[in-house]
Amino acid sequence: MKLSEKELEVVEILEKDARISSEDVAKMIGLSLQETDELIKKLEKEKVLVHYTTVVDWSKIDGHEGVTAMIDVKVTPKRGVGFDEVAERIYRFKEVKSVYLMSGAYDLSVIIEGKSMNEVARFVSNKLSTLDSVLSTTTHFILKKYKHDGTIFEPLADDDKRIVVSP
Amino acid sequence: MKQTKSYLAKTVEDLKPSGIRKFFDLAAGMEGVISLGVGEPDFVTSWSAREAAILSLEQGYTSYTANAGLLELRNEVSSYMKKQFHVDYNPKNEIIITVGASQALDIALRAILDPGDEVIVIEPSFVSYAPLVSLAGGKPVAVQATEEYDFKIQTHQLEKAVTDRTKAIMLCSPNNPTGTMLGENELLELATFIEKHDLLVLSDEIYAELAYDEPYVSFAAIEGMRHRTLLINGFSKGFAMTGWRLGFVCANEELTAAMLKIHQYAMMCAPTMAQYAALEALKGGREDVEDMKKSYRRRRNYFVQSLNDIGLSCHIPGGAFYAFPSIVSTGLSSEQFAEQLLIEEKVAVVPGNVFGISGEGHIRCSYASSMEHLQEAVKRIKRFVEK
Numbered sequence: 001m002k003l004s005e006k007e008l009e010v011v012e013i014l015e016k017d018a019r020i021s022s023e024d025v026a027k028m029i030g031l032s033l034q035e036t037d038e039l040i041k042k043l044e045k046e047k048v049l050v051h052y053t054t055v056v057d058w059s060k061i062d063g064h065e066g067v068t069a070m071i072d073v074k075v076t077p078k079r080g081v082g083f084d085e086v087a088e089r090i091y092r093f094k095e096v097k098s099v100y101l102m103s104g105a106y107d108l109s110v111i112i113e114g115k116s117m118n119e120v121a122r123f124v125s126n127k128l129s130t131l132d133s134v135l136s137t138t139t140h141f142i143l144k145k146y147k148h149d150g151t152i153f154e155p156l157a158d159d160d161k162r163i164v165v166s167p
Numbered sequence: 168m169k170q171t172k173s174y175l176a177k178t179v180e181d182l183k184p185s186g187i188r189k190f191f192d193l194a195a196g197m198e199g200v201i202s203l204g205v206g207e208p209d210f211v212t213s214w215s216a217r218e219a220a221i222l223s224l225e226q227g228y229t230s231y232t233a234n235a236g237l238l239e240l241r242n243e244v245s246s247y248m249k250k251q252f253h254v255d256y257n258p259k260n261e262i263i264i265t266v267g268a269s270q271a272l273d274i275a276l277r278a279i280l281d282p283g284d285e286v287i288v289i290e291p292s293f294v295s296y297a298p299l300v301s302l303a304g305g306k307p308v309a310v311q312a313t314e315e316y317d318f319k320i321q322t323h324q325l326e327k328a329v330t331d332r333t334k335a336i337m338l339c340s341p342n343n344p345t346g347t348m349l350g351e352n353e354l355l356e357l358a359t360f361i362e363k364h365d366l367l368v369l370s371d372e373i374y375a376e377l378a379y380d381e382p383y384v385s386f387a388a389i390e391g392m393r394h395r396t397l398l399i400n401g402f403s404k405g406f407a408m409t410g411w412r413l414g415f416v417c418a419n420e421e422l423t424a425a426m427l428k429i430h431q432y433a434m435m436c437a438p439t440m441a442q443y444a445a446l447e448a449l450k451g452g453r454e455d456v457e458d459m460k461k462s463y464r465r466r467r468n469y470f471v472q473s474l475n476d477i478g479l480s481c482h483i484p485g486g487a488f489y490a491f492p493s494i495v496s497t498g499l500s501s502e503q504f505a506e507q508l509l510i511e512e513k514v515a516v517v518p519g520n521v522f523g524i525s526g527e528g529h530i531r532c533s534y535a536s537s538m539e540h541l542q543e544a545v546k547r548i549k550r551f552v553e554k
Binding site for chain 2: 009012013017020024027028029030160162163164165166167
């Protein structure tokens, strides 16, 4: 679908900050509150705005255990459904956070979150590699998140370095 | 030592310190201040430009460049000006890279003024214009742009200020502090006036990249005005590079040669690593600039609407990143408003009168601040106004 200029602006604003109030969005794009609310509802209904989430730095939370792994998966596509069927079989597992079809050396990139390396290893060997279409898997564990979906976790110098009043 | 006379130059003694200084001193000692008093972007220079400067240092580019600046940079500036603003300047003899637009203003004025020559300064104006005219030996003649015309100067006002000593007029569009931008028709009208009185124009176009509603028209692009224009621009605002101190001036060959004489004796050349950063900023594509512009535009819409909602009436500024609302409804003077707002609510703004007498009754608020800060500032200003 083709978005209007205002709709595109709303998408960009909410992508940066989903918690901003409709009142503020309305002022930023120069529409009334009611028009803005309607516009957002429409975009939600059309699934352009799919879901609102929060970026969490779990490493800050004491007692949190968890590992994230990116798995390169080679699969055999099936006649008629291509990669879609195997992708669906994979993304239905709740451990699976993302599934992307990739160009290049492998086919699917699967991101998995688990409590421990063991848990992820069990998932890969018991669930993922036993699927009929899966030919091979290569698992990479994430050691530290620096930047995630455009958000830097620990900005080095986020403070305003400008002098307080200048001409 | 017995001192019988002041050793200071009369011109310098007569210069008044900028009214902005007072608010800087007041705000600098306070905790928890939200500053809308800052005349520079809240973005940091793009990483690619910063990285190019680091690389130039690593490779040892630490010596002087040509007086007029790196030819490679002048080439890029030339094609940038052609592409963005439809003006054509020869990189070999019509462009000088300067230490900020400020130095460009300085050499431009010094190149054209004889003692006693008059320069029309349209107020409210950037605080440096009149002092720079005085320092160059000229006489600044203030003309007041008023709120009645959205701070756009009217020809009949200029007609009253012009004398046979008038040599030039200083133009700043989009304007600091009002944010007002002149459209093509207004520039055409101004051009007729300039032609009629045989004047030069120092066109400070430092905010040209930040024009939000209409495409920007450079004064040099108006028919017949190229040879009368000293076009001043730079990297500070559009490319978020204030601290690098890098600007440029474009003018015809004769004017450029005159400015280059001053520049080579007084400055030698602009800093080399900054020139390499600017080179990358121009080559690096438009994405950063366009993203920043979009972000300013949204914040402008939000902030100006919020000011009007509070009851501080404010015209929609066409460019730059300043809102210049009227505070007359509060019964306070600009200075009282700014001082009390700072002390009671810890929001720093700049009183309009420091930019000229027609700025009285207004405050300059820079919306180059994060949305969170703007939201909080709006809350505080509302509380202050409703008290």
